[in-house]
Amino acid sequence: MPASAKANSKRPRRARGSINPAxxxxxxxxxxxxxxxxxxxxxxxxxxxNVGVTSIYWYFKSKRELLDAMTDEALVSFYESMPPLRSQxxxxxxxxxxxxFYTLLAADPLKCDLIVxxxxxxxxEGAMRSxxxxxxxxxxxxDAGFPPSLARHAxxxxxxxxxxxxLVERTGRVSGAISSPPAGGSADLVAADAAAAPxxxxxxxxxxxxxxxxxxxxxxxxxxxxxxxxxxRAGAA
Amino acid sequence: MPASAKANSKRPRRARGSINPAxxxxxxxxxxxxxxxxxxxxxxxxxxxNVGVTSIYWYFKSKRELLDAMTDEALVSFYESMPPLRSQxxxxxxxxxxxxFYTLLAADPLKCDLIVxxxxxxxxEGAMRSxxxxxxxxxxxxDAGFPPSLARHAxxxxxxxxxxxxLVERTGRVSGAISSPPAGGSADLVAADAAAAPxxxxxxxxxxxxxxxxxxxxxxxxxxxxxxxxxxRAGAA
DNA sequence: ACCTGAACACCGTTCAAGT
DNA sequence: ACCTGAACACCGTTCAAGT
Numbered sequence: 001m002p003a004s005a006k007a008n009s010k011r012p013r014r015a016r017g018s019i020n021p022a023x024x025x026x027x028x029x030x031x032x033x034x035x036x037x038x039x040x041x042x043x044x045x046x047x048x049x050n051v052g053v054t055s056i057y058w059y060f061k062s063k064r065e066l067l068d069a070m071t072d073e074a075l076v077s078f079y080e081s082m083p084p085l086r087s088q089x090x091x092x093x094x095x096x097x098x099x100x101f102y103t104l105l106a107a108d109p110l111k112c113d114l115i116v117x118x119x120x121x122x123x124x125e126g127a128m129r130s131x132x133x134x135x136x137x138x139x140x141x142x143d144a145g146f147p148p149s150l151a152r153h154a155x156x157x158x159x160x161x162x163x164x165x166x167l168v169e170r171t172g173r174v175s176g177a178i179s180s181p182p183a184g185g186s187a188d189l190v191a192a193d194a195a196a197a198p199x200x201x202x203x204x205x206x207x208x209x210x211x212x213x214x215x216x217x218x219x220x221x222x223x224x225x226x227x228x229x230x231x232x233r234a235g236a237a
Numbered sequence: 238m239p240a241s242a243k244a245n246s247k248r249p250r251r252a253r254g255s256i257n258p259a260x261x262x263x264x265x266x267x268x269x270x271x272x273x274x275x276x277x278x279x280x281x282x283x284x285x286x287n288v289g290v291t292s293i294y295w296y297f298k299s300k301r302e303l304l305d306a307m308t309d310e311a312l313v314s315f316y317e318s319m320p321p322l323r324s325q326x327x328x329x330x331x332x333x334x335x336x337x338f339y340t341l342l343a344a345d346p347l348k349c350d351l352i353v354x355x356x357x358x359x360x361x362e363g364a365m366r367s368x369x370x371x372x373x374x375x376x377x378x379x380d381a382g383f384p385p386s387l388a389r390h391a392x393x394x395x396x397x398x399x400x401x402x403x404l405v406e407r408t409g410r411v412s413g414a415i416s417s418p419p420a421g422g423s424a425d426l427v428a429a430d431a432a433a434a435p436x437x438x439x440x441x442x443x444x445x446x447x448x449x450x451x452x453x454x455x456x457x458x459x460x461x462x463x464x465x466x467x468x469x470r471a472g473a474a
Numbered sequence: 475a476c477c478t479g480a481a482c483a484c485c486g487t488t489c490a491a492g493t
Numbered sequence: 494a495c496c497t498g499a500a501c502a503c504c505g506t507t508c509a510a511g512t
Contacts, residue, residue, distance in 0.1 A: 220453075291497060
């Protein structure tokens, strides 16, 4: 090939039906295997997909809309990959569910960013669909004697805790927060250390996270055990 | 004044000592009384402060550094505005502390954005300083028979829950999540509704938040009561 | 109908002055 | 030493074509 083919690109024009929304979203996910979503750029994505930037706007009328589509897909895939509940007792079911919840998202920064960190951008049309596992849980709680409102609160509390943990972990503020007494004896609730881990790469998931996460779950479930109406006279009436 | 003084601005050059980091940070806070931080722009801020954009870069070598400074100040001001603890028992102390925590940040979107939503950008030099209230709490827990590691976990769990709640609330995903049974009986953990509230303005803090928040605190504290080593033989040895 | 480059109004940041 | 406009390489988005 000639040595100095200056600006040799001029990508050929693509055929009429050669792109579609699904491909774009899929491509965006692939692109984000390399780059954090927050850094994904329309021109960059277009180059990656080998289309003109403006072509993307034919299918998504804004970047936000594209991110919404990605979030929808992330949610569906997330729900699908939640393993079915094996446990029988309500306590184990709750624990199992939220440990799966946490594990899945902690292992997938992109999904975590889309699902937990992204802001209330949408009504999550796609969310309601594949969402029956929660029902299962609520039912189990009802069977165990929890009144509906208490059951929902329980579910909500665990969900908030899980999301909070993922958030704080993802922002790298969690590494030695619990395990290591800060020598002088000082603790900090929002920014315990964040100095230990290297900062260049992905926040790098603080050290002892999984056990620390499970403690909170244990704690909340213990509380629910206590908050549950006593069962002695539950069967009657 | 003449009708068509086209581009009449040409702001006069400022004196040599007329800006300083403190003023810039203060100005930025003032600017954000009007605009969400995420939308604050260096040119906009400069215009608001009546300085050249580049002047800001003399004191802060990047926008990130400026935001860090803002976060530091937000943290200090946050700690200072935490009312002193009145309660005596460990349970009430914990509740009081985290309710204050929540109330303060829920009422101040800017501080919430800087402290909770911003990412692990720094070691929070300024945080460790005014941070003795947590000590107080840890001590109270120790006095109540909690081993140090358990006390820290307790504190951490409550803190994570609080931050998670603020996050989810700030992103507008919380409004009717608990109070209203979704008719069909479906619940969603990440995006319960988000469709009810108007979306244009600030996420508008979902309806029944405070009670919902306190439920989780009650729940976690109840769990701690159960997790605490039994006191019967605590005074001995 | 679908794909596209050029262009617009912005951004964060740097440079090379001005005082 | 401090303050500054012009300029740079980007961004998201729109426009006016091209096919």
